[in-house]
Amino acid sequence: MGKNIYEGRYTTENDRDLVVFLIGMRINKRLAVRKWLPVFTAMPGMIRELCENQEELGFLSIENYFGLRTTVMITYWRSEEDLLAYSKGQKHLKAWKNFNRKIGDTEAVGIYHETYVVPAGRYEAIYGNMPVYGLANAAGHTPVTAAKRYAKKRLRTGTE
Incomplete structure (x- = not known):
């Protein structure tokens, strides 16, 4: 994905669940x-x-952030079924089993995830002078x- 700057204001489509x-x-323990x-x-x-199997897996997009102690990946999926199927897939299961074997319940590192199922029409975004x-x-x-x-109009499903 290129990082071309799109001048002006842009938004997203919100006509599907995601x-x-x-x-x-x-x-938690830097030296560990x-x-x-x-x-x-x-x-x-x-x-x-x-990224190599987006369509097949129902994976739409990702953004990564790295802080001093905390990382976060924001991912977008076609459906909760696709996300749950991936969680049972070979690569993820292998990583999860490896984590439990090597790290277990140590307090040296914390992990987290949050899942939001968002219906069509119930999300909006605005981008000013940004890449996609x-x-x-x-x-x-x-x-x-x-x-x-306006955000209020972008949140409408178009059925009112």
Whole structure:
């Protein structure tokens, strides 16, 4: 994906259901590298698999953030069924079993995830002078029109 800047205001389409899944880790003990590094290095293989098999897996898009102690990946999925099917897939199960075997209940590293099932018409976004980003990668990137100038209008399903 290129990072061309789109001048002006853009929004997303919101005509389909989607799932937003956040997953990440927190390094609680910085010097316990042997505990948190396996968690950190497990993700690139899964990300590669998702990006190479998007249509088949129902995976739409991803954004990554790395802080001093905490990482987060914001992912967008076609459906909760697709997300749950991936969680039972070979790469994820292998990483999860490896995590439990190597790290278990150590307090050196924390992991988390959050899942949001969002119905069509119940999400909106605005991008000003930005590349195609986040939800726009997953749901479509369109110029803001007079009909979609305000968040309240973008949240409408068009059926009122």
